[in-house]
Amino acid sequence: MEFFPELTAATLAARLRDAGCVYAEDEAEILLEAARSAQELDTMVQRRVEGLPLEHIVGWAAFHGLRMKVAPGVFVPRLRTEFLVVQAAQILRRLQHTTGRGLNAVALDLCCGSGAIAAALGVEFPGLEIHAADIDQAAVECAAENLAHLSGAAYCGDLFAPLPPDLHGRIGIITANAPYVPTQDIAFMPQEARFFEPDAALNGGDDGLDIQRRIAADAPEWLSPGGHLIMETSPTQAAESVRILERSGFRASSVHSEVLDGTAVVGLFSGEIRS
Ligand SMILES: C[S@@+](CC[C@H](N)C(=O)[O-])C[C@H]1O[C@@H](n2cnc3c(N)ncnc32)[C@H](O)[C@@H]1O
Structure with a gap:
């Protein structure tokens, strides 16, 4: 000053x-x-x-x-998304407690944007193997930087497509704050989002859940048995987000935080892949 x-x-x-x-x-x-x-x-x-x-x-x-x-044009992480970190951390702490040793788990943050969720988990859980992916190159560059001190890797491409194949069946926890705004609601979003964040970061299709459906369909191939998929959603979309997870074979429920104004669906993968 x-x-x-x-x-x-x-x-x-x-x-x-x-x-x-x-x-x-x-x-x-x-x-x-x-x-x-x-x-x-x-x-x-x-x-x-x-x-x-x-x-x-x-x-x-x-x-x-x-x-x-966060570079210009990259989605700005929101306070409500900290609820995904809280949910993922609960699961990782349980895992740590069960093994009684240092955490030896693999985490993937899909649609990672700046990599905020992955980085927050990486700081809280040293030893966690961290991967993050996004379709937007500028976002991936931010994520790579935010994860560099955690030895996390960031990949650019459509959902699971850019991931190294050896992650198949090995991931313990997938977090995803994928775009979930219904197309027709984008016009009512604050100007900061509409003008300065890419449509691809917000637009989830007709009911907002197109990308969640794709993630839930492909996640079982990548998760280890007993692994979790956690996705951000909204209170009005939560019931359908749960059904999406259940249709892909997850045991699922939704959770909400008044304090963070965040809603998430949490799915447990039994290990059985549905064709
Ligand atoms: C709502 S933003 C969330 C970003 C970050 N997870 C966060 O919470 O700050 C959604 C992100 O999904 C990415 N995205 C959209 N479609 C994608 C796709 N098909 N594959 C991978 N990433 C995608 C966007 O580029 C954007 O960064």
């Missing part, structure tokens, strides 16, 4: 609030910390006032107590 004597956090916050930023004070602090010169700060504030997501301006997003690199 001492570099910008004429700009206090309060005056910056007032400008951001006038532009409609709900968390103007917090954002002002973040921009003041990020800018390396008065001119850069001015440019950053201008871009924010024009509606660019704060995370794309400063290059990182807060997620599960960590900072994730």
Whole structure:
């Protein structure tokens, strides 16, 4: 702040609030910390006032107590998605407790975006073998960077297609925050999402669940017996997300967190692949 004597956090916050930023004070602090010169700060504030997501301006997003690199055009991880991490962590802790040794499990984060879920799990569970995949090259580059210190691998391609074949039948836990917004609802999303995040990161087809159906259909080939598939969904879609998992042979249920405003379906794979 001492570099910008004429700009206090309060005056910056007032400008951001006038532009409609709900968390103007917090954002002002973040921009003041990020800018390396008065001119850069001015440019950053201008871009924010024009509606660019704060995370794309400063290059990182807060997620599960960590900072994730997020490049322009890459989906910004949401607070509600921390609920997938919570659910996956519960399962991994049970596994750790059962084996009584260090965790020797393989995790895959599908539709990984910046790799936020995978990175959060990797930090919480040293020893976890981490893989992440996304169809968007810019997202995969962010994920590779966010996973680098965890020796995690990130792949670019359609769902399971880019994965190394030796992962078949070996994965203990798959997390997926796949796009699940019904096509006709995209128009009602906040401007930050509609203008600055790719349609492919949001659009889940007619009922929003097209990609979940594809993931559930192919996941059994990749999971080890007793493995889990956890997918983010919404309260209104949860019942259908559960049916999707059940049709692919999973024992499934949905869970919701009021605190995080997150909903997930959790499926347990028995080991029997349905044809
Ligand atoms: C809702 S965003 C979630 C990103 C990340 N998991 C998170 O929570 O921050 C969905 C992601 O799915 C990716 N995606 C969409 N279709 C895909 C496909 N067919 N195969 C792999 N990734 C896909 C998008 O590029 C986008 O990064």
